Amino acid sequence: MSADDRDVRLEELLRASLYDEAETITPAGDGLSRIQGRVTTRRARAAWWHPMAALGGVAVVAVAGFAAYALTRTPAHPSTLHTIQTGDTPTPTPDASASTPPAPVVTKPTYPASAFYPFTSEAAERQWVAQDGPSKQPWVGDPELLAKTFVAAFVQQPGVTDVFARHISGRTATITLGRTLHDGNRSVPVKVTTVSMVHFDKAWLVVGASDGGGELKLTSPKSGQTLMSPALVAGPGYGVDENVRVDVRTVSGIARTGDVPTVAFGNGVPQWSTTVPFSAADPRGAVVVVELSPADGGPGRIAVVGVNFATVQAASYPQYFYGVKNGRVTKFSSKSGAAISYLTPPEPGGGASDPQLVGNNVYYLDGAGTCVNALRSVPVTGGSPTTVSQPDTGYVITGYGIAAVDNRVNSFFESSCNSAVTPQGRLVFDTMIDDTHTQRTSVPFPAFPPQVVGDPSFAADGRHVIAVVRTGTQAQVQQYDAYQSSSMSDATSPCSTDPSTDLPTATQVDSGGAVWFATQTGSGMQVLRCAGGQSSVAFTVTGTDTPADVAVTSNGQAVLLTDTSGAVWRWTAGGTVEQLHPSVPQPQVAW
Amino acid sequence: MIETLAGEQRGRFVDAATRDADEALVAIYTAHYRSLVRLAALLLHDVPAAEDVVQDAFVAMHGSWKRLRDTDKALAYLRQAVVNRARSRLRHLKVVDRKAPALLPADARAHMPSAETGAMAAIDRAHVLVALRTLPQRQREVLVLRYYSDLSEAQIADAMGISTGAVKSHASRGMSALRQKLGQSLEQTS
Numbered sequence: 091m092s093a094d095d096r097d098v099r100l101e102e103l104l105r106a107s108l109y110d111e112a113e114t115i116t117p118a119g120d121g122l123s124r125i126q127g128r129v130t131t132r133r134a135r136a137a138w139w140h141p142m143a144a145l146g147g148v149a150v151v152a153v154a155g156f157a158a159y160a161l162t163r164t165p166a167h168p169s170t171l172h173t174i175q176t177g178d179t180p181t182p183t184p185d186a187s188a189s190t191p192p193a194p195v196v197t198k199p200t201y202p203a204s205a206f207y208p209f210t211s212e213a214a215e216r217q218w219v220a221q222d223g224p225s226k227q228p229w230v231g232d233p234e235l236l237a238k239t240f241v242a243a244f245v246q247q248p249g250v251t252d253v254f255a256r257h258i259s260g261r262t263a264t265i266t267l268g269r270t271l272h273d274g275n276r277s278v279p280v281k282v283t284t285v286s287m288v289h290f291d292k293a294w295l296v297v298g299a300s301d302g303g304g305e306l307k308l309t310s311p312k313s314g315q316t317l318m319s320p321a322l323v324a325g326p327g328y329g330v331d332e333n334v335r336v337d338v339r340t341v342s343g344i345a346r347t348g349d350v351p352t353v354a355f356g357n358g359v360p361q362w363s364t365t366v367p368f369s370a371a372d373p374r375g376a377v378v379v380v381e382l383s384p385a386d387g388g389p390g391r392i393a394v395v396g397v398n399f400a401t402v403q404a405a406s407y408p409q410y411f412y413g414v415k416n417g418r419v420t421k422f423s424s425k426s427g428a429a430i431s432y433l434t435p436p437e438p439g440g441g442a443s444d445p446q447l448v449g450n451n452v453y454y455l456d457g458a459g460t461c462v463n464a465l466r467s468v469p470v471t472g473g474s475p476t477t478v479s480q481p482d483t484g485y486v487i488t489g490y491g492i493a494a495v496d497n498r499v500n501s502f503f504e505s506s507c508n509s510a511v512t513p514q515g516r517l518v519f520d521t522m523i524d525d526t527h528t529q530r531t532s533v534p535f536p537a538f539p540p541q542v543v544g545d546p547s548f549a550a551d552g553r554h555v556i557a558v559v560r561t562g563t564q565a566q567v568q569q570y571d572a573y574q575s576s577s578m579s580d581a582t583s584p585c586s587t588d589p590s591t592d593l594p595t596a597t598q599v600d601s602g603g604a605v606w607f608a609t610q611t612g613s614g615m616q617v618l619r620c621a622g623g624q625s626s627v628a629f630t631v632t633g634t635d636t637p638a639d640v641a642v643t644s645n646g647q648a649v650l651l652t653d654t655s656g657a658v659w660r661w662t663a664g665g666t667v668e669q670l671h672p673s674v675p676q677p678q679v680a681w
Numbered sequence: 682m683i684e685t686l687a688g689e690q691r692g693r694f695v696d697a698a699t700r701d702a703d704e705a706l707v708a709i710y711t712a713h714y715r716s717l718v719r720l721a722a723l724l725l726h727d728v729p730a731a732e733d734v735v736q737d738a739f740v741a742m743h744g745s746w747k748r749l750r751d752t753d754k755a756l757a758y759l760r761q762a763v764v765n766r767a768r769s770r771l772r773h774l775k776v777v778d779r780k781a782p783a784l785l786p787a788d789a790r791a792h793m794p795s796a797e798t799g800a801m802a803a804i805d806r807a808h809v810l811v812a813l814r815t816l817p818q819r820q821r822e823v824l825v826l827r828y829y830s831d832l833s834e835a836q837i838a839d840a841m842g843i844s845t846g847a848v849k850s851h852a853s854r855g856m857s858a859l860r861q862k863l864g865q866s867l868e869q870t871s
Contacts, residue, residue: 100860101828104813107806108829112719117732121718122710125739129706132740133699204704262707284711288704297704300712312752313708 123259130260202288204314205295206396207244207341208236210374215293224292233258233294237265237285240296242622244339245378246603247389250282254302263287263294266302273385280383283392298376299394306334306381306391309361317368318400319347323377324363325393332356332381337602338368338397340375342663343619343646344602345399349494350550369406369647370399371664387551407648407662411641411681412452412470415674417441419454419468424650424660424681427670433472444545444639447680448492453478461486461507465500479520479528484511489545493552494601494644498522501555501572503542514538517546517557519572533575540578544596544639548572549584550603556584558597558607564589567597567607567620585620592616595637601644608637608651617651617661629661638677650679702746709755710739716830717763723825724767726814734770738762760830760840764822771818812862820855823848 201212208230209215218230229235234256242248255266268281285299298313300306310324311317323336333354338345345368355362366377376394383390410421410430419433419442433452434442440458447453451467456475458464463486465479481487481504490502498521505515513534521529535541539561546557549569559568559581566589568581575581585605587594597607605620606628614632617640618625628649635653642649647663656675661667714735721731738759742749749755813821819841826837834852838845 096860096864097856100856100863103806103809103863104824104859105828107809107813108723108825110806111810112716112723112829115719115722115728115731117715117718117728117735121714121732121736122707125706125710125736125743126703128736128740129703129743132744200700202700202704262703264707264711286704286707286711288707298708300708302711302715304712304716307712309753313704 119255119257122257122262122264126259126262202290202295202297204297204396205288205290206374206376207240207296209293209295210341210372212290215291215295219292230293233263233287234265236287236294236296237267239622239624240285241267241283241299241392243624244296244341244376244621245283245299245380245392245394246621247282247380247392248622250389250392252279254279254281255284261289263289269388271383271385271388271390280390282389283394285394296394296396298396299392301381301391301393303391305329306379306393308377308379308393308395310363311377311395311397313395314398315395316398316400317377319369320365320367321377321397322363322365323351323379324361325379327355327359327362329356331384332362333384334362334379334381336364336366337378337380338366338370338375339378339602340370340372340399342371343604344600345370345372345375345645345647346602347645347647349644350601368399369645371647371662372399374398407660408643408681411650411679412445412447413658413672413676413679414442414445414454415672419445419452421470422672422676422679424670427658427672429673431472433468433470434475444489444678445680446490446492446545446641448494452680453490453492455487455490463487465490465502479518482516482518484508485516488515489542489557491546491548491555493548499548499552499572501546501548503546503557505538505541512536515541517542517555517570517575519555521572531573531576533570533577533580535578545598547597547599547605549599549605550601556597556599556605558594563593565594567594567605584623585618585625586623587618587625596640598640598642600642600646602646604646606640606642606646606649608640610636615651615653617649619646628663629667631659631667639679641680643681648681650681652677652679699746701750702743705746705752705755706739706743709742709752709759713756713759714739717759720760720825720830721763721767723829724764724822725770730770731767734763734766735759737766757836757839760826760832760836761842764826764840765842768818768822808863809859812859815862816855816858819843819847820851820858823851824855824859827852 209218224231229239234253238251241250250267250269252268253265254268257264264284264286266281266284268279271278271280281302283299284302286297287294288297305328308325310322321338333352336351336353347367347369351364351366353362353364374396376396379393380389381391407424409424411424413420413422415429417437421430421433422428423430440456442454442456445452445454450470452470453465453467455463456466464477465487466475466477468475479500479502485504485506487502488505490500493499501519503515503517513536515535515538516532518530518532523529540559542557543560544558546555548555553572555570555572557568558565566583567585567587569584570581591611592609594607594609597605599605607618609616609618614630615635615637616630617628619628631651637651638654639652640649649661651659654677656677658670658672658676658679659667660670717735718731721734722728725731741762742755742758749758822841823837826832826840834845834848837848
């Protein structure tokens with residue numbers, strides 16, 4: 091062994107020894123409250139001392155002034171000399187206030203400058219209180235529940251629910267959350283993030299979250315920084331082979347306007363960075379950075395920095411949407427609903443339906459006679475259509491979804507043209523394994539009902555598929571694993587719905603993983619946004635119409651809703667719902 | 682501007698800078714408290730004392746926030762405060778000899794896993810820790826800051842209040858001393 095080898099060995103050994111020893115050291119859980127208690131004590135002492143010091147200073151000046159006065163002037167009437175004025179300084183008088191601090195000036199508490207969840211302003215919090223929010227949403231008043239809700243709904247990591255540490259002290263709180271990491275045969279509890287909160291009025295407010303291990307940090311943006319699009323997001327590098335996903339979010343949804351940036355770093359890279367274009371409807375929000383564990387793909391570290399946005403405006407919506415006119419995929423104006431151009435050629439005896447925009451292509455179902463169709467795509471600029479997938483012989487595709495991750499995976503629901511055939515339907519998953527070969531798996535639906543209605547939609551991971559499964563008079567939003575589900579029962583329910591009042595009919599997942607679905611209620615149509623298992627109403631259209639399709643922009647900031655008669659409504663976050671008037675009915679649209 | 686806080690702090694004077702300091706305190710605590718306690722514990726060999734030192738440093742940082750106003754500066758300030766206060770505590774209270782057994786037993790073998798668990802690496806590490814304890818204080822500080830906190834020479838110099846040249850010198854002498862103390866086991870386990 092050479093001297094150099096020994097040096098390297100010693101360095102490795104020393105580092106490992108110190109790390110191992112450090113790992114055995116766990117501070118007591120009351121550190122923050124002890125520090126805050128000492129700060130409070132010191133502050134109270136300072137509040138008492140400062141007026142006294144000021145009085146002392148005035149007294150010194152007064153004594154000095156008196157001495158000067160006495161030395162320079164012979165008083166005519168010494169007995170009338172009671173006070174000496176020194177500039178504007180008020181004369182100290184021996185009253186009770188001289189020995190005690192003055193009564194505090196009570197002013198209204200100020201909304202925390204960096205708080206962004208679940209409220210972005212004092213007005214929002216006050217409105218929540220006025221609307222009996224504390225009793226209706228008690229989780230806002232409980233820091234632990236708020237932290238869990240924040241990580242599930244805002245950060246979109248619903249699996250991070252184990253509480254590792256809980257520090258609540260008066261006005262501030264930190265909750266460390268984690269999960270169980272499954273690595274081979276091992277199950278390891280891991281801390282993922284520490285959510286920091288401050289108390290205001292009746293609510294706890296999230297001001298940020300950090301990686302408890304201190305590895306994942308952001309040098310840009312700083313907490314409370316005002317951002318203009320695109321946001322520069324950067325942090326120091328660490329590790330060997332790391333990947334982080336970066337997002338810009340607000341309480342209204344995803345503010346990012348492009349794909350989710352993924353940044354790879356490690357192996358000595360001193361800094362990682364990326365830019366994220368965004369359009370925010372709220373004045374405040376946060377930059378969210380999630381490192382996924384290479385062991386199981388789940389979240390390993392989460393850091394969230396609260397920011398302000400430079401401009402506040404209603405979310406914009408895409409300039410065009412895509413529908414069908416005269417059996418051809420057609421580009422329409424999102425503002426007026428007017429048809430602009432055809433993307434596909436005329437098809438006598440057949441025609442296009444159910445367009446979906448993914449990347450730079452519009453996918454659609456191309457019918458070619460009775461019970462014959464195929465999934466095709468055409469560039470958004472128009473051109474020659476390409477066949478993407480075909481149903482099994484004797485079946486016809488009734489709905490489909492394309493994984494936005496790399497467009498190489500699609501899923502469709504096919505129904506048998508012969509009702510006597512079993513299975514009567516299949517949820518099919520096609521994965522392109524190279525340029526010419528596809529691997530196909532499916533979930534059989536033996537007899538209708540139950541069956542999939544509307545289009546299935548891929549979750550953000552490109553693996554799970556969300557679909558509305560209708561069972562008689564009821565329907566549920568279900569999630570299937572494209573690589574593991576083999577029967578109807580291999581499904582989970584990602585969103586809570588009330589089967590007695592809600593009838594989901596269409597769904598789509600945005601690129602942030604939020605599941606949007608349209609339901610028919612007794613009084614109209616609702617579009618709900620579901621994140622972290624919790625659903626909230628985005629907007630409502632009153633009437634007796636039945637939703638046919640819902641199209642969501644990748645950032646979740648704008649939605650098109652159609653009904654079965656072909657009417658179209660446009661909604662934008664922070665804006666209103668407006669009905670469009672295309673020249674022909676559009677039961678299925680995309681943007 | 683004079684404001685008061687809600688709840689139990691109502692009536693106390695808290696200006697905007699203090700509020701920033703409160704929030705910064707929580708954020709920095711969350712991100713760095715544990716690693717700073719561990720750093721202090723590696724220097725002091727006494728976990729409760731390490732916590733005291735780090736809490737002192739946080740209180741001082743809070744008081745200096747108007748001057749710091751930056752997380753990176755605050756972290757550098759905290760490291761420096763921790764090193765200084767740990768050194769001060771070792772010097773004045775002479776806790777090293779009294780307290781060391783609580784964390785690092787003099788007999789490293791008492792710290793080892795059993796042979797059945799096959800912990801040759803752990804044996805080496807226990808030897809290293811024992812050897813490290815025998816080094817002069819400055820050498821020990823430099824090596825802990827370098828190999829546990831992963832600080833650069835400039836950052837170590839800043840934290841210890843010495844020049845980078847002195848950091849290099851302490852590091853070199855410390856490693857040389859460790860090499861001598863561990864020479865045999867380094868050869869054996871290679």
